[in-house]
Amino acid sequence: MSEEAMILDGSAKSKEIQDEISAEVEELKEEEGVVPKLSIIFVGDNPASASYIKLQQRICNKVGIESEVVDLPEEISQEDLLDELDKLNNDDEVNGILIQMPLPDHIDDDKVIRAINPDKDIDAFHPYNIGELVIDGDAYVPCTPEGVMELFDRYDIELRGKDVTVVGHSNIVGKPMALLLLNENATVSVCHIDTEDTASYTKESDIVIVAAGVPNLITADMVKEGAIVIDVGINEVDGEIVGDVDFEKVKEKAGAITPVPGGAGPMTIAMLLKDTLKSYKEMLNK
């Protein structure tokens, strides 16, 4: 029987990053007299969104980044929403803008995404930022895959030439995750709901990254002995938060694994902070 997998501790690494950011913000505050600021547009009152936003604000507060929530009514018109966004786009004190998804059905997401100032688009919704990712340019990257890459980096996990399967091909996780891995010269397969035999890919992979939103999708028989398993799923089952991986069984076989909660999630939030700080520094230099 093999040893248990090493736990890739996203919470600890996130805290490490938060401490680094906190020190840098403190220093910049002394020099500049102002701190970075994140603005979150929140349309409606979805409780899950509300509690996630609270968490983001609490962590911003902890590291000294100012945060504000622009609360907008569910029934806001497309035009009024774009006007609110434009105010943030043009406000010199706002460094990062997040638009909490999902937006109400009567709002055209595509229009809103393309209206964010790319320089403040820290979650890389705008095509310009996502395009820079394809050509390996320097721009914002969606925070969740960015956090996974940061986790690889902080655990010194080499990617070049590794066989990696990404399960899920969403615009905000699966596709950008695949592009980031390709830019590091990993061999990348992307499986999804239409894939005939996902196990045939995951079984041969050195690294499996799952972002499908399906509890227990990845079972122990689907994973190679010693593989690294990154679980980006967040699902609520019987009042508990679980990922997409059968954690208890898979950790007996994998070489390293992220827990849920405490894995990819805290890394995502750390990247929000990091990118807000990055925008602040770039705006200072303009």
Place this chain on the structure above:
Amino acid sequence: MSEEAMILDGSAKSKEIQDEISAEVEELKEEEGVVPKLSIIFVGDNPASASYIKLQQRICNKVGIESEVVDLPEEISQEDLLDELDKLNNDDEVNGILIQMPLPDHIDDDKVIRAINPDKDIDAFHPYNIGELVIDGDAYVPCTPEGVMELFDRYDIELRGKDVTVVGHSNIVGKPMALLLLNENATVSVCHIDTEDTASYTKESDIVIVAAGVPNLITADMVKEGAIVIDVGINEVDGEIVGDVDFEKVKEKAGAITPVPGGAGPMTIAMLLKDTLKSYKEMLNK
């Protein structure tokens, strides 16, 4: 012994598209009094580039699209090149702009690419257009992968749920090719120079697309019986143009295959025409 592969005739399909475009241009010319125009920026005098540009111009001429080459000296400064580009960006008579690569070493490609008017960027060099591709939006797509998708479409080749391997991960072919396939819900693996065992991917694939620039890279033992093989490579060997696939042997095993020349190449040029026409129509509607 199996039957020989069906030849996917890019030349014939390209001609079909050219005829369609020619008819549409003729009609638009009568209505509008002007024809679409493609401008090609050519820095220096690389003979391979010069002959490819001649070919493009000949085909533009055939379908009634106006083309011009902006010939610039090898030693042109970055600033002067950007000035020339800007003239085309702002010229209402120019619908499509191509920048012939490679550019001289003293020119910063990244700056030039980001300076093209995205509305005229028919080969999708600009991050904005490439980003639209990631989020499955409507914008220009690099012409070579676009041509491969058009070939699939015109041969009624279904992609959803198919296992596809793309060999090569360049910014202008491999990566956009993978994204286009993912947007059609194929399962996509991308192999490249750092891949440990490319054959382990290609052997299991329903479709193999190769854009590596290495003659005979894909041999018969690497291909599944009945697979579809698309050869995007263009290499000169002993004065002959060959692709990346060992065509004679692979065609005994594959179900369908593109020849080189006469496969992906003519489709690329057809897409240039199609996208120039698209830009012309969009500019009319502004």
